[in-house]
Structures are given as C-alpha cells and as structure tokens.
Amino acid sequence: MKYILASASPRRKELLRKTGISFEIMPSSKEEVITEELPADVVTELAYQKAADIFSLYHKIHDEDFTVIGADTVVSYKDEILGKPADEQEALDMLSMLADRTHQVYTGVSLLIWKNGRKIIRTFYEKTEVTFYPIMREDLLSYIATGDPMDKAGAYGIQGDFAIHVKSINGDYNNVVGLPIGHLYQELKLAF
Template structure:
C-alpha cells in the first residue's frame, strides 16, 4: 500500500483525485518555480518535476504526484494573471479563438533512498466564443480568473464562453486523471487498489 501525496494545494486537482476514488494527503511544494524553456510541453514537465522532487525530500516511502498547468496561445505561455489588467490582456487574446491547455505530471515513487520517476504531459485545444470587453471585465470582477492559468477556470463561470474543447477536459482543469491512472497501471502501480 502506497502513501499517495499530492504536491499541490489546487482545489481542482484535489477534487479530481477524490472523484476517481484515490486516498491521498496534500503536501504542496514550496520551491520557487524555475522556467528555463519556452516550449509549453517542456515547461509543464519541468515544473511538475520540480514540485514532485521538492515534496519527495520530505518522505521515505510514498508516491508523490506533482502537476502543473499552463495555457499557450501562438507560442505565448499564459500563467496566472498578475493583476486585473493582465487578466484582461490574456482573456482578450483568447476570446473568439482557439488555444491550448497543457498539464504536465510527474510521479515520484520513493522507497527509502531509491526512487523511480514517471513524467508525461497532456494537451487539449480550447475554443472561446467572442467576448465583449464588458463581459471580460465582468468575469474578471468575479475574481475567478486571478489564480488560474490563462485567467480562466473552465469548470467555473467561464464555461459560458467555451465553444468547444478537443482533448481531455481534465487536462484543462489541471490533472489528466485517466492518463495518470493508465500510466501508473502500465508500470504495475494501481492508484485505486494498492
């Protein structure tokens, strides 16, 4: 039986793991995120690994899950907005068009001083309907965009602006749980029954 640790304080990731029946504890990474690339896939893989490795230092025997999500539009990485105007800039860029959401996942299986690492990423296309400036500011005023990559939460109030998604919805929310489960299962680790 593994002790499973989610290296994130994201309520969305917590909810996704709970929804599939995983028993886990939450112990968020406190390390500073270091970005050394501009390729969205490489960025989310690197950040998820940084988080998982940081938390793995605190455990002897555990399965640590690190994850990171970013939004990318035309080679531009959109993280969490710094302020109201930054959120507006991001949403203005996304409205009426298609962009990509990437989530990288790194799992560290630590047993004593030995550990194995499993990393993967998933991306999904998200298309927004056109939005007026008034709609954008109204959404920003709800405060929902301020702690989310790309300044929106697909599972929240921005759902009324989503025209179409191609790919895994859970990737956009923040944790592709099916890919996580299947990847670990292929390595002999059953998240639900070990």
C-alpha cells in the same frame, strides 16, 4: 501504497479524489526554476521539480513505499505561456486575446515512486485545445469583476461561470481543470 499530492490546488485535489485513491496533500514550496521554453517542456519540468521536492522531504523521514504526484498547468497561445494575471488589466488583455480563438492548455504530471527500495520516475504531459466564442468586452469585465480569473493561468476557469464562453474542447476536459486523471490513472497502473 501511500500517495502524496504535491499541490495545494483545490481543483487537483477534487479531481484526484475521483480516481478513488486515498492521498495526503503536501504542497511544494520550492521556488520554480524554468529553463525550458516550449509549454510542454515547461510543465513537465515544473511538475518534476514539485514532485522531487516533496519526494526528498518525505523520503528523509519515511522508508515505506510511496508515490508523489506533482503537476503544473499552463495556458498557451501561439507558444506564448499565459500565467496568472498580475491585475485586472492583464486579465482583460489575456481574455481579449483568447476570445474567438483557439489556444492550448498543457498539464505536466510527474510521478516519483519509491517501491521496494528503488525509485521510479514517470513524467508526462497532456495537451487540450480550447476554442472560445467571440466575447463582448462587457462580458469580460463582468467576469473579471468576480475575481475568479486572478488565480488561474490564462485568466479563466473552465469549470466555473466562464464555461458559457467555451465553443469547443479538443482533448481532455479534466486537463484544462488542472489534472488529466485518465492519463494519470493509466500511468499509475503501468508503474505497478
């Protein structure tokens, strides 16, 4: 089986490697269209769109068995989705809001499989609760000055320097990084 990751995320690439699966990377460039409101519905919708885009492109030129893996991650606080910050002030606002509170990280995953001449679709999401310690403004400003929060949903990366502010995690750590590989691996086993 050939596997294709429909994402350019270095974190997803690193996590998927841990499954032992060999894969190619073909990021989707399709414009995201959000019609849902709840975070779980948004991530599954976006993951499916990414996977469907690459599935369509790949299937046009190949008829071999293959699986496309699409994923999308959002941070949510009180059902409000926090995307990537537009600037340093927005990063500060997001992180200040999340400090000393619990928020949720959702990752949607969509598997589009072409096997023996038929299409199989498996789409799911994982939710992890993350609680931060109280964080001093100076610490937030120092972290923001590194530039790390600017390309991350919710303005932080749990796997980097911001980890010192994480009080607890309830759920899958890898989900917060960007890909729930345990759940993904189990879904792949069920599909075959």
